[in-house]
Amino acid sequence: MSRVSTRLALNPEVVLDAALTLFAERGYHGTALSEIAEALQVRTPSLYNHMGSKHDLLRTIVDRTTAAVLADFHRVVDPADPPAEQLRKAARVYVHRHATHRREALVVNRDTGSLAEPAFGEMQARRREHEHALRAVIADGVAAGAFHVESPALASFAIREMCVSVARWFSPQGALTADAVADQYSGFALRIVGAP
Amino acid sequence: MSRVSTRLALNPEVVLDAALTLFAERGYHGTALSEIAEALQVRTPSLYNHMGSKHDLLRTIVDRTTAAVLADFHRVVDPADPPAEQLRKAARVYVHRHATHRREALVVNRDTGSLAEPAFGEMQARRREHEHALRAVIADGVAAGAFHVESPALASFAIREMCVSVARWFSPQGALTADAVADQYSGFALRIVGAP
DNA sequence: AAGGCTCACTAACGCTCGTTCGTCGTGGCA
């Protein structure tokens, strides 16, 4: 199998990774399978030895990412903690993921709508679950007098999207590490809800 | 010209408006000219009597929107005002525009990258100008001791994207008016920068 | 009544897309 030119061994994960890079850069509909093949130095039909379809690539990416976001949340957020601590941890891990998994975040936020049913409904349900969980933390904090916002839903939207946007500008080569950004952003989240 | 079935009089603005709706819903690459034509109850080639090309539609949408955002900013932000007042007004008008011009905002944020040069460079320059103007307001506030953030750039990103995201969920039929959302979000912006 | 202009239409173009099929060279294993 040794070749003159170094070519990556093709396998499902490598194909998925190349698709991830290009989907994030140009969008799902803006990316052709021929471009994914070219990035892997392979002809287009060869991709089909390692994937089901173009749509399957997108579904797999969105599926894994949304599942990981939910897992993150439930792993770090302890319902026994005070609301401020829950919110800090939830925002922190959410930002951290968007900084360390930029491509996944960009694809999910841009192209989830391109999924066909039933995948679209399933993925949207997951996103809603995360949203409601975050909103519940805020509502609890307001009820406990720890937070001060007119509308927990509004604050939840604001915090979520603020965190998501980190994927749009973060760079591993930048001045700030993912941890540092996560720290500052979780501070922003607490300020938004008026935590002392 | 009177017909049995009511059909809108076709003209450049009507075509642009239909394109705006579909681009916002499915993305630029996800929308076919045949779908725009169908929405207008017309055959695809008829569109060319009122537009240059599909790419022109996108360029016009992004051009008008980015210009309006900059105009908004300079119209309401008075450099003589204290930083907190400048930030409040800047965030307020930015949110208000994203609530009242949802489709435009969605297209700009999703599909500006699909513009060809030189349009892409021009549009990105405009967005950068707005970003730097907002960042300068924050930096001024920090220098004056009115705001307290580690990094004005980080706070600027957070505030901008928080405001932008309003376009993703706002509904004119919802419980809150655009004005009410703008008020609450500009409050969030001031909290993020630690204004008292 | 005649003329010209506007504009929606049919037809067709060249191209690219995602996908399928059958072939053939290759490496691992008996």
Next chain:
DNA sequence: TGCCACGACGAACGAGCGTTAGTGAGCCTT
């Protein structure tokens, strides 16, 4: 050494894309 499974490939597909050209019907002006 012979066999077999794997997988990269060329060729080809039907469909859809954005776009262009030419035609003809309807309105406004004269």
